[in-house]
Amino acid sequence: MVDVTTSLTFSDTVSGKAEGDVLVVTLNNPPVNAASAELRQGLWRALDHARSDNAVSAVVITGAGKSFVAGADIKEFGKPQVDPTLPAVVEKIEASEKPVIAAINGVALGGGCEIALAAHARIAHSKAKLGFPEVKLGIVPGAGGTQRLPRLVGCLEAVEMIGTGKPVNAEKAFGIGLIGAIAKGDLLSDALALAQSLKGKPVLRTSERIAPRSDQATVQNTIAKITLKAKGQMAPGEAMRLAASASTLSFTQGLSDERETFLRLRDSDQAKALRHVFFAERDAAKVDGLEHVEPLPLNKIGVCGLGLMGAGIATALLSAGYELIGYERDEPAAEAGKARILDILGKNLKSGRIDQADFERQAANLATTAKLRELAPCDLVIEAVFDDMTIKTELFQKLDLVIRSDAILATNTSYLDPDALAAETAHPERVIGLHFFSPANIMRLVEVVRCAQATPQAVATGFALAKKLGKLPIVTGVCEGFIGNSIFSAYRREAEFLLEDGALPQEIDAAMEDYGMAMGPFAVFDLAGLEIAWARRKREAPTRDPEARYVDIADRLCEAGRLGQKSGRGWYSYEAGKRTVDSAVTEMIAQSRAAKGITPRAIASEEIVKRLIGAMADEGKTLLDKAIAARASDIDLVMINGYGFPAYRGGPMFAASR
Ligand code: CAA
Numbered sequence: 001m002v003d004v005t006t007s008l009t010f011s012d013t014v015s016g017k018a019e020g021d022v023l024v025v026t027l028n029n030p031p032v033n034a035a036s037a038e039l040r041q042g043l044w045r046a047l048d049h050a051r052s053d054n055a056v057s058a059v060v061i062t063g064a065g066k067s068f069v070a071g072a073d074i075k076e077f078g079k080p081q082v083d084p085t086l087p088a089v090v091e092k093i094e095a096s097e098k099p100v101i102a103a104i105n106g107v108a109l110g111g112g113c114e115i116a117l118a119a120h121a122r123i124a125h126s127k128a129k130l131g132f133p134e135v136k137l138g139i140v141p142g143a144g145g146t147q148r149l150p151r152l153v154g155c156l157e158a159v160e161m162i163g164t165g166k167p168v169n170a171e172k173a174f175g176i177g178l179i180g181a182i183a184k185g186d187l188l189s190d191a192l193a194l195a196q197s198l199k200g201k202p203v204l205r206t207s208e209r210i211a212p213r214s215d216q217a218t219v220q221n222t223i224a225k226i227t228l229k230a231k232g233q234m235a236p237g238e239a240m241r242l243a244a245s246a247s248t249l250s251f252t253q254g255l256s257d258e259r260e261t262f263l264r265l266r267d268s269d270q271a272k273a274l275r276h277v278f279f280a281e282r283d284a285a286k287v288d289g290l291e292h293v294e295p296l297p298l299n300k301i302g303v304c305g306l307g308l309m310g311a312g313i314a315t316a317l318l319s320a321g322y323e324l325i326g327y328e329r330d331e332p333a334a335e336a337g338k339a340r341i342l343d344i345l346g347k348n349l350k351s352g353r354i355d356q357a358d359f360e361r362q363a364a365n366l367a368t369t370a371k372l373r374e375l376a377p378c379d380l381v382i383e384a385v386f387d388d389m390t391i392k393t394e395l396f397q398k399l400d401l402v403i404r405s406d407a408i409l410a411t412n413t414s415y416l417d418p419d420a421l422a423a424e425t426a427h428p429e430r431v432i433g434l435h436f437f438s439p440a441n442i443m444r445l446v447e448v449v450r451c452a453q454a455t456p457q458a459v460a461t462g463f464a465l466a467k468k469l470g471k472l473p474i475v476t477g478v479c480e481g482f483i484g485n486s487i488f489s490a491y492r493r494e495a496e497f498l499l500e501d502g503a504l505p506q507e508i509d510a511a512m513e514d515y516g517m518a519m520g521p522f523a524v525f526d527l528a529g530l531e532i533a534w535a536r537r538k539r540e541a542p543t544r545d546p547e548a549r550y551v552d553i554a555d556r557l558c559e560a561g562r563l564g565q566k567s568g569r570g571w572y573s574y575e576a577g578k579r580t581v582d583s584a585v586t587e588m589i590a591q592s593r594a595a596k597g598i599t600p601r602a603i604a605s606e607e608i609v610k611r612l613i614g615a616m617a618d619e620g621k622t623l624l625d626k627a628i629a630a631r632a633s634d635i636d637l638v639m640i641n642g643y644g645f646p647a648y649r650g651g652p653m654f655a656a657s658r
Contacts, residue, residue, distance in 0.1 A: 006018045008046075008049065010025070010041075010042040010043070010045040010046045010049070011038050011039070011041050011042025011045065012038055012042070013027065013028055013029035013033075013036070013038050013039045013042055014026070014027055014028070014039060014041075014042025014043055014045070014046055015028065015042075016046050016049065018055070018056070019060075019192055020192075021055060021056060021057040021058070021199070022056070022057065022058045022059070022060055022192055022195045022196070022199075023046070023049070023050050023053075023056045023058075023059045023060070024059075024060045024062065024188065024192075025043065025046045025050075025059060025060065025061045025062070026062055026063070026064050027039055027042075027043070027061065027062070027063045027064065027068075027069060028063070028064035028065070030064075030065060031065070032065075032066075032067045032070035032107070033063045033064070033065065033067040033068065033069045033070055033112070034069070034070050034071060034072065034073035034074070034075075035069050035071065035072050035073060035086055035089075035111040035112065035115070036073040036075075036076065037073075037076065037082035039069075039073075040082075040084050040085070040086060040089050041084065043061070043089055043093075043115075044084045044088075044089055044092065046059070047059070047089075047092050047093060047096060047100075050096065050098055051096065051097070051098070056098065057098060057195075057199040057200065058098055058099045058100070058101065058195035058196075058198060058199045059096065059098060059099070059100045059101070059195075060100075060101045060103050060188070060191045060192060060195055061093075061100060061101070061102055061103065061115065061119065062102075062103040062104075062105050062187070062188065062191065063104075063105050063106060063112075065106070066105075066106040066107070067105075067106045067107045067108075067112070068102070068104045068105055068106050068107060068108040068112050068115075068116065068128065069108060069109070069111060069112030069115055070107055070109050070110070070112055071109045071110025071111045071112050071113075071133070071134075072086055072110055072111040072142075074137070074275060074278060074279075077266065077271075077275055078272075078275075085143075086111045086114065086142065086143045087142065087143040087144065087259070089115070089143075090111075090114050090115060090117075090118040090143040090144055091118070091144075093115060093118040093119055094118040094119075094120075094205050094206065094207060096120075096203065097203065098199070098203075099120045099121065099195060099198040099199060099201070099203050100118075100119045100120050100121075100203075101119055101120065101121045101122070101123065101191050101194050101195050101198070102115065102116040102119035102121070102122045102123070103123055103124075103183075103187050103188060103190075103191035104116055104122060104123070104124035104125065104128045104130065104170075104179065104187075105124075105125050105128065105187055106125065106127070106128055106129070107128070107129045107130075107131075107167070108124075108128065108129070108130045108131075109129075109130075109131050109132070109133050109167065110131075110132060110133055110134055110141065110145075111142075111143060113130050113131060113132055113141075113145060113149075114141060114143040114144060114145045114148070116130065116179075117144070117145060117148040117149060117152065117206050118143075118144070118148065118206065120198065120203040120204050120205065121180050121194055121198060121204075122178070122179040122180055122181075123179065123180060123181045123182070123183055123187065123190055123191050123194055124170045124173060124174075124179045124181075124182055124183065124187075125170065125182075125183055125187045126170050126171075126182050126183065127169075127170065128169075128170045128173075129167040129168065129169055129170070130167060130168055130170075130173050130178060130179070131161060131165065131166060131167025131168060132145055132149070132161055132162045132165060132239075133165040133167065134162075134165065134235065134239065135162070135163065135164070135165040135230070135233070135235040135236045135239050136165045136274060136278075137235075137271060137274045137275055137278060138233070138234070138235050138265060138268060138270040138271030138272075138273070138274040138275070138648060139235055139262060139265045139266050139271050140162070140235055140238050140239040140242060140258065140261050140262050140265060141162065141239070141258070141262070142258065142259065142262035142263075142266070144207065144251075144255055144258065145162070145258075146158070146162055146239060146242035146243045146246070146254065146258045147207065147242070147246050147251055147254040147255055147258060148206040148207060149161065149162060149178075149243065150211045150243050150244075150246035150247065151206055151207065151209040151210065151211045151246060151251075152177055152178055152206055152209065153176040153177050153178050153212070154176075154177075154211055154212040154213065154214040155211055155214040155219050155243060155244050155246060155247050156214035156215070156218055156219050156222060157176045157178075157214075158211075158243040158246070159219055159222050159223055159226075159240045159243045159244055160222055160226070162239045162240065162242075162243045163222075163223065163226040163230075163236045163239055163240040163243070164226055164236070165236075170182050177212070180194075181194065207251045208251075211246050211247050213247075214247070216247075219244055220244075222240075223237075223240045223241075223244065226240060227240070231516070232516040232646060232648065233270060233648050234265060234268065234270055235265055235270065235271070238261050238265065242254065242257060242258050242261060245257065269658070270648040270649075272650070273647070273648050273649055273650030273651075273654060273655075274647060274648055274650070276633065276636070276650045276651075276654050277636070277637070277640065277647050277650060277651070279633075280633035280634070280636055280637050280651070281472065281637060283631060283633055283634075284472070284473070284474055284475075284633070284634055284637055285467075287459075287460075287463065287475050287630070288630060289456050289459075290456055290459060290460045290463065293456045293457055293459075293460040294457070294460070295457065295460040295461040295463070295464035295465075296379065296380075296406070296408065296457060296461045297379070298322065298379045298380050298461065298465060299322065299323055299379055300322070300323045300324075300325065300377050300378045300379055301317050301322045301323070301324055301325075301378060301379065301380050301381070301382065301465075302324075302325045302326075302327060302375040302378040302380070302381035302382070302403075303317070303324065303325075303326050303327070303381070303382050303383075303384060304327045304328075304375075304381060304382070304383040304384065304385055304395060304399070305327075305328070305383060305384040305385035305386070306326045306327075306328050306333070306334070306336070306337025306338070306340060306341065306368065306384075307337075307340075307384070308340075308438060308439070309384045309412060309436065309438055309440055310326070310337065310384035310385075310412075311326075311337060311340040311341045311344060312344070312436065312438060312439045312440030312441045312442075313382055313384055313412065313436050313440045313441075314326050314337075314341050314366070315341055315344045315345060315348075315440075315441040316436075316440055316441045316469045316470075316471070317469065318341070318345065318362040318365055318366060319348070319354070319358075319362065319441070319469075320468050320469045320470070321361075321365075322365065323365045323367075324365055324366050324367070325367050325368070325369060325374060325375055325377075325378060326338065326341065326366070326367070326368040326369070327368070327369055327370070327371075327372060327374075327375055328368065328369075328370055329370065330370050331370045333370070334368040334369055334370045335368070337368055338366065338368040341366060341368075342363060342366070344441055345359055345362055345363060346359070372398055372399065372402050373402050375399065375402055375403055376402055376403060376404070377404075378403055378407055379404075379407050379408070380407060380408040380409075380410060380461065380462075380465065381399055381403055381407065381408070381409055381410065382410045382411075382412055382434055383395055383396070383399070383409075383410070383411050383412060384412040384436075387413055387414055387415060387416060388416075389416050389417075389420070389421070392411060392413065392416065392421055393420075393421060393424045396409060396411070396421055396422075396424055396425050396431070397424055397425060399425075400425040400426050400427060401426075405427055405430075406430070407430065408430050408431075408432060408458050408461050408462065409425065409427075409430055409431045409432075410431075410432050410433065410434040410462055411431070411432075411433050411434070411449075412433070412434055412435060412436055413433065413435070414435060414481070414482075414485055415480055415481055415485065415536075417478065417480070418431065418432070418433040418449050418451050418478060419451050419452045419453070419478050422451050422452075422453055422454070423453075428451070428453040428454075429453050429454060429455045429458065430454070430455070430458050431451050431453070431454060431458070432448065432449055432450070432451055432454050432458050432459055432461075432462045433447065433448070433449025433451065433462075433476075433478075433482070434446055434447075434448060434449070434462050434465070434466065435447035435448075435449060435476075435482060435484075437484075437641075437642045443471075443641070443642065444470075444471050444472045444641045445471065445472055445474065445484070445637075445638060445641035445642035446466040446469075446471045446472070446473045446474070447473075447474055447475075447476045447482045447483060447484060447638065447642075448462045448463050448466060448473045448474065448475045448476070449475075449476055449477075449478060449482060450475055450476070450477055450478070451478060452478065459475065463475065472637060472641050474634050474637055474638050475630060475634070476628055476629060476634075476638075477626070477627055477628040477629075478628075479623070479626065479628045482628070483623055483628060483629050483634065483635055483638045484638045484639070484642045484643060486619055486622075486623060486628070487616050487619050487620060487623075487635065487638070487639060487643075487652065488643060489619075490615045490616055490618065490619035491521060491612055491615055491616050491619075492521060492525070492533070493551075493615065494611055494612050494614075494615035495508055495521040495522065495612060496551035496553065496554065497549065497551060497611075498603060498608055498611060498612075499551065499553060499589060500551050500553070500589075500592065500593055500596070500598055501598070501600065501601065501603060502593075502600030502601040502602060502603050503603040503608055504581075504586060504589065505520075505522035505571045505572070505581075505585065505589075506522075506572075506581050507603070507605070507608070508520060508521060508522060508608055508612075509521065509522050509523050510605070511605035511608035511609055512608070512609065512612060514605065515609050515646070515649070516645075516646030516648065516649055517644050517645060517646065518644030518646075519644060521612070522570075522571040522572070523571075523572070523579060524644075525554075525564065525570065525571060526564040526565045526570035526571050526572060526574075526579075527564065527565055528564065529563055529564040529565075529566055530554060530557060530558050530562070530563050530564045530570055531558065531563050531564075533554065534554065534555065534558040537554075537555065551592075552592060553588060553589055553592045556588050556591075556592060557570065557571065557585070557588065560588070562585075569582065571585060572585070613652050613655050613656055614656060616639065616652035616656070617652050617653055617655075617656030617657075620632060620635040620652060620653050620656075623635065632653035632654075632657075633651070633653070633654070635651065635652065635653050636650060636651020636652065636653050636654050637651065639651050639652055
């Protein structure tokens, strides 16, 4: 027997403790137990120790803190490999003659899941999550995961997990055979009991199993669906091909195919871009001046204006557990707003996003009113009324009198000046912008606008709220359109220059869609409607620099009643909702060019892409110079999460820098 008090140190991040004849190996590499070189070395030594010490009959591997292992250390990517590699560690675990049990205390992602799969038995805490998020980093699992997972759960489940990168919870993991048990009591005690039951028996190696049968047609269907959604990305297709091959290839063949694919993708541009996005998201959470600021606690939140945007914001707030008071200008509008919100909640229930209990709790937290004074108990109020300065100013002045002096007032304006709005209130220090994107209950981006007079606490509160809603908050300074719409305006301007120079809307859209944008610019203009930009151009006309290049084709379209999809015609015509090239538009473009004496030239798609990305990046540079955006990567995140820029290109700033 090993001395029960023995404590062993295998590295700074890996320790061991003898619990009777079971060696408990604890991985402790804060904050998330990434499988760094140090951790791999420690684990390697722990396994050597277990093999050579006759007093050890079994090994339990577990993690300290909230993670089991959150995967390979992403910071090591792109650097020379340090031994032992993760595949070597994983093989060593599986090769052990003494049973190794993974006691999965929290997230087991990527390399963490690989370690768990290589163990001879898996038991998890009920809150644990397991998954292979590699495709989100542009790679495939690289330590046998694509071959071991299908051998445990079948090709269908494996293809789905590895192809989408979505983790599964402990219940699902148990249901599909990924883990053998969910701890009923204390995880470690249950894992030790499991170790006792396995010791002395031959170990069951995952790589030696035969994958449970999956219906091949269903597997191929699933692959086709995920491939379609992952348009343009290399990793999901490759990952699913590897997982599906487990039903036909030997483990060794599959493993060598996986290794070759992993190494090829790891050095790809897509993987580099997605790694940039990963770290960009972590950086965006670090906001200058807010490091030590405590956000205000929020319970009750008001939303003024329950149209499409307001109802979406309200639903997001209810989903996050807040009590909500929705305000509209009169009772019928308030009732209609309530119905709109309940309709979204009902759809969430129907699609399985929430269950009946969630639905009832969220509906019970919803109140609507046409009396502004009923917003008095709110800790924060978001206005999402029509984007008109007079309407918003009047509302803010009234709200300023109604709500507590320490409550926050947030405007959801897209283009108006929130500083001017704040100046109309008695407490400008509590006014911020929270710019949601439609549909606000779905879209991840929220621009948190740091108004000139806002206190750091007001900004921190808006930021924390967006995080609590599961969104990605990006802090922006004040300028017309903030970060996102400023860049989008530059994109629009350049797209119109291209049009005048010789490219047609469908050519520009095709180039950008091939590049990976969810939709080309002209299709987006049609979807959003052309009238708002038209109104702005008319407003700006008197002060426009007569020397500056101005493309008037969009004006001609609007004058002809072509206001976008809503009116059935815009840059395209829409027959039965289908985008169709319209010769009338081609003719209008030709006339406009002729009127300016421009001889159109053929423009290759590479030039289209280069000019449009360049225009976005130039505008981004201006925003950085003016300190509207704190870092280039924030701009990338805004465009990826709010404007359909492909994450696997890293965002316009990243793309332009390359
Ligand atoms: N490597 C290095 N650092 C990591 C990391 C990783 N795998 N995962 C998270 N971190 C860091 C973050 O950068 C952040 O650092 P800072 O505080 O310095 O900014 C810190 O850990 C906390 O991260 P989060 O803010 O994301 O914390 P969270 O609690 O919200 O989420 C998490 C925790 C669920 C583990 C989340 O961080 C996550 O999903 N991480 C990515 C996991 C992943 O993709 N793993 C697969 C790696 S690829 C692989 O494993 C392939 C292979 O085998 C070779």
